[in-house]
Amino acid sequence: MRTYTLGPHYGTVTISFKAFFIDTWDSEWVKLYVDASATPVYEEQYVYTNGPSNICGSGAEDLAVYRTTGPFAHTAHTLKLTVTNTLNEALNNEAFGFKDIIIAYTPCHPTCDYCSGPYYTDCTACTGLLNLYASPKGQCINPCPDGWYASANVCYQCYVSTTSPYYSCTTCDTAGSSNCLSCGPNTYLQLVTATKGYCVTSCPAGYYGDTTTWTCQPCYSGGVPNYYACATCNGGAATNCLSCNTNTFLYPVDSSCIKPCPTGWWGDIPALLCKPCYAITTTTRQPCRSCFGGLATSCNTCNTGNYYFAIDHSCLITCPNGYYATGLAYPNNICNQCYQYNPPTNPDGTCATCTGPNANQCLSCNYGWYLDLTTGKCVATCPIGYWADHVNNVCSHCYQAPLTTSQEQSCYTCVQGTVRDCTSCSGNSYFYAAYQSCLLTCPSGWWGDITDNLCKQCYQDSGSSPYTCATCNGVSSNNCLSCNTGTFLDPTTNTCLSSCPTGYYGDTEDNKCKLCYISSDPSTDIMKSCKECLGPSKIQCTSCNPGNYFHSVNNTCLSGCPKGWFANGVASTCDQCYTATSTTSALGSCATCNGANSNNCLTCHKNYFLYSPTSTCLLTCPVGYFQYPRTRSCKQCFQAVASSPDYERTCATCTAELSNKCLSCLSGEYLMPTNSTCLKSCPTIGWYPRTDINECGQCYQATDNEVERTCVTCTGSASTECFSCAQGNYLYSGNNTCLRSCPDGYYADSTTLTCKACFSISSITGRYNRSCKTCSGPSQNECLSCFSPSLYNPKFHTCQSSCSCQGSFYYDSIQQACGSCSASCDFCTGPNESDCIYTDAVNYTCLGGESYSQQNPAAKIYGVITAATSGTTVILSMIIIIASGATAMGALTSLSLIGILGLYQFLNVNYATNVLIFFEYFFSNTFGDFPNLFTFILQPDAKLLYKDTRIQGDNKFNLFIISNLFLKNFGGRLSLILALLAFALVLRTIARVMKKSKAINPSIHEGLQTIRNFIQWNLILSVLIGSFVQMVLSVMLQLRYTTEINNWFGFYSFSLSVTGLVAVIFTLVLLLAYGKLQEATLQKNQKLITVTKVLLNTGFPSQTTISTNTKTKVEPNKRRYWAFAFCTRNFLLVLFISTLSNSPISQCVLSFIVNLALFLAMFKWNFFERKIQGKFMKTCEGINTIIPMLFLGYGVNDLKSGMNNGSNNSSDFTYGIGLGWIIIVLINFITIFTFIFQLIEAYFVFLRFLPWFNAKLQAIVGYITGRDLLETQREEESEAAVKAQDNKNLNTDIKRKDSMNTLQNLVDLNKSQSLSPNNHENSFTPLQIIPEGFLPGGQTISYDDIGIRASFESDPESFKSIKSHDANQEDPKHEDANQEDANQENANQERKINRSLVYYLRENYNPNLQD
DSSP states (O other), X not given: OEEEEOOSEEEEEEEEEEEEEEEOOEEEEEEEEETTOSSOSEEEEEEGGGOSBOOSSSSSOBEEEEEEEEEEEOOOSEEEEEEEEOOOSOTTTEEEEEEEEEEEEEEOOTTEEEESSSSGGGEEEEOTTOEEESTTSBXXXXXXXXXXXXXXXXXXXXXXXXXXXXXXXXXESSSSTTOEEEEXXXXXXXXSSSSOEEEESSOOTTEEEETTTTEEEEOOOSOSTTOBOEEEESXXXXXOEEEEOTTOEEETTTTEEESSOOTTEEEETTTTEEEEOOOOOOSSOBOEEEESSSSTTOEEEEOTTSEEETTTTEEESSOOTTEEESOSSTTSOBEEEOOOOBTTTBOSOOEEEESSSSGGGEEEEOTTOEEETTTTEEESSOOTTEEEETTTTEEEEOOOOSSTTSSEEOOSEESSSSTTOEEEOOTTOEEETTTTEEXXXXXXXXXXXXXXXXXXXXXXXXXXXXXXXXEESSSSGGGEEEEOTTOEEETTTTEEESSOOTTEEEETTTTEEEEOOOOXXXXXXXXOOEEEESSSSTXXXXXXXXTOEEETTTTEEESSOOTTEEEETTTTEEXXXXXXXXXXXXXXOEEEESSSSGGGEEEEOTTOEEETTTXXXXXXXXTTEEEETTTTEEEEOOOOOTTOOTTSOOEEEESSSSTTOEEEEOTTOEEETTTTEEESSOXXXXXXXXXXXXXXXXXXXXXXXXXXXXXXXXXXXXXXXXXXXXXXXXXETTTTEEESSOOTTEEEETTTTEEEEOOOOOOSSSSOOOOEEEESSSSTTOEEEEOTTOEEETTTTEEESOSTTTSSEEEETTTTEEEEOOTTOSEESSSSGGGEEOOOTTTOOOTTOOOHHHHOHHHHHHHHHHHHHHHHHHHHHHHHHHHHGGGOHHHHHXXXXXXXXXXXXXXXXXXXXXXXXXXXXXXXXXXXXXXXXXXXXXXXXXXXXXXHTBOOSSSHHHHTTOBOOHHHHHHHHHHHHHHHHHHHHHHHHHHHHHHHXXXXXXXXXXXXXXXXXXXXXXXXXXXXXXXXXXXXXXXXXXXXXXOOOOSHHHHHHHHHHHHHHHHHHHHHHHHHHHHHHHHHHHHHOHHHHHHTTTTTOOOSSOOOOOOOOOSOOOOHHHHTTHHHHHHHHHHHHHHHHHHOTTOHHHHHHHHHHHHHHHHHHHHHSOOOSSHHHHHHHHHHHHHHHHHHHHHHHHHHHHHHHHHTTTOOOHHHHHHHHHHHHHHHHHHHHHHHHHHHHHHHHHHHHHHHHHHHHHHHHHHHHHHXXXXXXXXXXXXXXXXXXXXXXXXXXXXXXXXXXXXXHHHHHHHHHHHHHHSSTTOOTTOOOOOOOBOTTTSSBOOOOOHIIIIIHHHHHHOGGGGTTTOOOOTTTTOGGGSOHHHHHHHHHHHHHHHHHHHHHHHHHHHHTOTTOOO
16 A cells, blocks of 8 residues: 655546566455555556566566556545555465556646646635635636635635625625625725725715715814814815705815805805805996995995995995096995086086086087087087087098198198088198198199199099199290109100100109210220110110120120120120020030021030031030040041941940940940950850840859859849859859859759759748758759758658658657657657557657647637537437438538538648647548448458558548548548448338337337438438538549559459449439529429428428418528528539649639638528528528638748748748638638527427327327227217218218318418418428438328428318328238228228328329329
8 A cells, every 4th residue: 555645636647657567476466556446546457377478487478568547537646555465375476566566547636736637727725825716717826816715725605796786895804795895896885894894885974085085084073163063074174065064165166164255255145155255247237346235236335446336235346427536446336327417506517427527528519419528528519720520429520730841730620520521721731622621732734823822733634645734833835844654754845755866865863864875985985886775784775886786695786796796797786606505505605606507507615616507506426526625626536337347346335446445335246344345246155235224244254262153144244143153163042143052942953053942841830841851853852951950761762851751760869760660650759669669640759859739729729619519519410410300401501511611621731830730630531431341341450551542642542540431531421431331221121020020019119210311211312411521522532532442442442432433423413403403393393382381391401381471581492492502512623622622822722712612602591491591591601602712811922932032031920820810710610600500400300209208108108008099089089970970871871071171271371371382481291201212211202292281380270070090001901800890991081081192182282182
């Protein structure tokens, strides 16, 4: 016995050990017990003759063997192992021992003392100072979170409430609403004790909520002078009151309670509130200083600056008209009345406003009176020099000039006070009538007559010279002193002229004629006298006298023209030579010329050269010419002739006339830099043509110590522009350089002297990178070494992502390559046979490596969840198929859809690690969902078969270790189909035997018949259709990847796959033919379809039921094509993925196209009977259409990576993982959605079969109790028949009438509910009756199956009189002889009714209907 201390753990414990059985054991036992259990967890009986060899002891055959026991439940911290034995001899004869005991368990999270899982949220008890949160299972924390308190290492919830009067605690020391230590947001702690209390949203009267401490604190209660206690408050100070007690008033300014209210306020007794006096300032009212209410007319006194108007108890900014203020400051600011007109004692006018009570203290007057500003009184007539202002009721001055020298003088008399309101003038001023003003001088065109102080007009022209005077000293035309603009004063005549005489110019500043420039010495002066001019200067000439030339640059008259100009004898002007637009333009200005054009140059300016053929000045000489500075002209370069050799061609530009002085060449010819000659073509070795500059450029020349080598031929001068290399060097296409040796990823091709790429597969995920680092050729099996993290396989010379994924190899951490396993191994961890392991790629980890599931556990969880939901969906689908037959369209479709999702794992894109893990757990065994009898029977060593037939090549079939054998892949589903077929044959045989036997109880016979109804040929066909994807994939893998058939099993499997391919094609043709046949039948005999709607109620590929809804319009013919369309899509999808396994782009695009075609067809034609089926399939197929395009994202990125020479970056990895999560979520959604839909379908199937189950249960109970319910029913019917014997004829008539009425009701019902084949909403499904051999059921047609059962559900009473046949109708010999005699007459009548009904149906609906 030994006790082991274990860490906190959960679940189960597994114990492994090496057991030794020594010497002469003769069937004794050894047993191992755990803890106090009375049942051993391990026991073994041994006989020494079974031992392989002698280990020690007496020489008998001993045994040393590894054993493992468990797993068994265990959670305690200690584990006690107790070993017992039944040895009955001495130790030197019988002995045993245990060694290498390993106790394996799954540890809890470090914070847990006990747990139910590995995560920190799986704790059930905690260690140390930690507390269990979310008991009974949760995490261990310290302290407990808000709203919880700790007790006995467990967190308990504080008081919780969201309604008044008390609310939830944030912290507490125990349970209960009065034990809160702190409260939640917007609630306050109302203390009951010194530290704890209730949580409330509002504190009681006399308290306030303190938002700092979130507690209720008392209001101010007195103690400060002049401040009284608060009734309610929002703080503890005297100025935090919200309301006051009686006889005190709340002062809003400082929120205090006082009495009385201060100045400017009045006390509102009912409200106990100080309210402000009127305090609004307007144009008429002002605030009160003191008041007896809040109105503007409730003032008692006013503030300084305002005035108290006693009439209405208001404060005004100014006293009203007729009143004046006695003072400005309080208390003298009162309004008193002004002086009032009251003859004879008060003869002066009443003051409108005033400064006092006297008549001369007026400030303004009332209407009809004018304020005399000289006396301050109101008068009726203004004095001389003033005018009566009727608007302002004041006597105003006439206009007064500011200065005696002003142009506008004061008015002597006026009508108003402006400068233009004069009526007469005095002194030295003149009255200008046009302006009604007095002027010091008359305006232009007028002169002042001193005799009458009036302005009179100057001379006015009549439209011709002389013109009007601007100013004058008389009325005549020669009395002008100045002229108006546009005319000039002739000093010789004192008249105004439009233009001055010759030799004069008109000065516009003073409008006078003045002399032009006159040369002082005409014989020597270069500047000659002006004939006409614009001013007095010599440079203001506009024309010259004969013999001189007008130079427009400086407006002078010259005897000869300057440089850059030439003399125009016709116009007597100096005209300019050609001038360029800029000093750098190609065509330059002429220095001298003989004309105005650019081709009239005689010499050129600096930096330009005279091109003599065109007499133009050029900045650069044209092609074929060079610049000759001495003469500043262009001379011709060397010109090749017809006999010139190719190495002496015409120079485009040059420095001299010789052929070796070229600077550039003509287009198509190249300048050789070594001798400055133009060549027809560049030398082929070491040079390349630079067509952009028409020169020969030298290829790259390397030095001895450079890695890049000299180019033999090239496309440029850089080392990366080589085209070919010298012998011994190799052209690297990655950067077009010549290298002594090729870089990693390339090998040297000595034939072409180039570096060619090794085999490479790169990935956006980092999951795969199986590229050769060095190689001897381009193939994937010509690698010599690999890039990390790839592993080199020396046997196949390949680079692999892992040893386990290739099988028969292990990871050698020393060599960092794959070493060969022992010949008997499938997988291994070393080279020896003892290193063999037999497990799958999901759980296997290479030596020293890390499993992919450990890299991404979230993807594993998603895969397990999806696998669980899809597996459950498959089980539900099979149950629904068995229960409903081929009518379970949703179940069949769901079964196939699960297979389609599994198919995407074989898309040959390098998808991310999370997608790989997801698929490994979701579809870790795609084909093995049912036991494969062929594997166990025909090939017991499945491990070797698994390895030897594995698909080879760089594809996902190889990655997931898929066999190419049809029987290996489809054997499970084929085993199920054959089992169902055998079961159906057995049931059919039993039924036929029992049918002939009279000893079998009818209930047993009926039960077996019911089972036969479930297990029919159509069920087998349904399973086959549901397995369509797996069958097609298995067939295609066998045909696509079979390289040799080296044993009879492989040949047999290959033959079956060919048969399977024929079956696939036949199934598609059969489904298409069935759809067309049904469509043709509908079109041919609509009346037949109306009655046989129930007959054709198959659901898959079509379902037709009786319906009362006529609103939904559906095309029933198209529903019969759903199976063909769906299976055709599945066939094409498998075909593309399995045969195009090395073309990921084509796989994804073609998969998307066929999915999209089916998805669009679902919108074009409604394939489904019920809307929920249509919505379900459209949703699933819509997402299914998107998934291949998401996988295409990996393929495109791989293509881009290949274009970039296999380079990847970290952003590609993030992109791949993110895209992978989108794919995982979509597939997960489809499987969960399908699972939920199948639950709903199963529920409705259960409801439909519930009455049947109840009936069968009652039958079984009756059989057990010795009372067959069917026999009871027959006795009751027989008794009723005896009683009705006397009324036989009447009953017969009633039955015949009821039968015909029922038939008519059925026809009417079919017409009203089923004539339109488009009515399927709110339908019910009657008993399934389908033609034998293809559709479920297998029953023959009878009137009861066609319509009576459907009608009986709605009107059972109408058929009680005629419905007496049951499941034993086919063999009436089963009935008891006495019962048969009693019912013989009744049966005869019923047969007549049956024949009549069948006859009616045959005549009106289906002529082929059998009795």
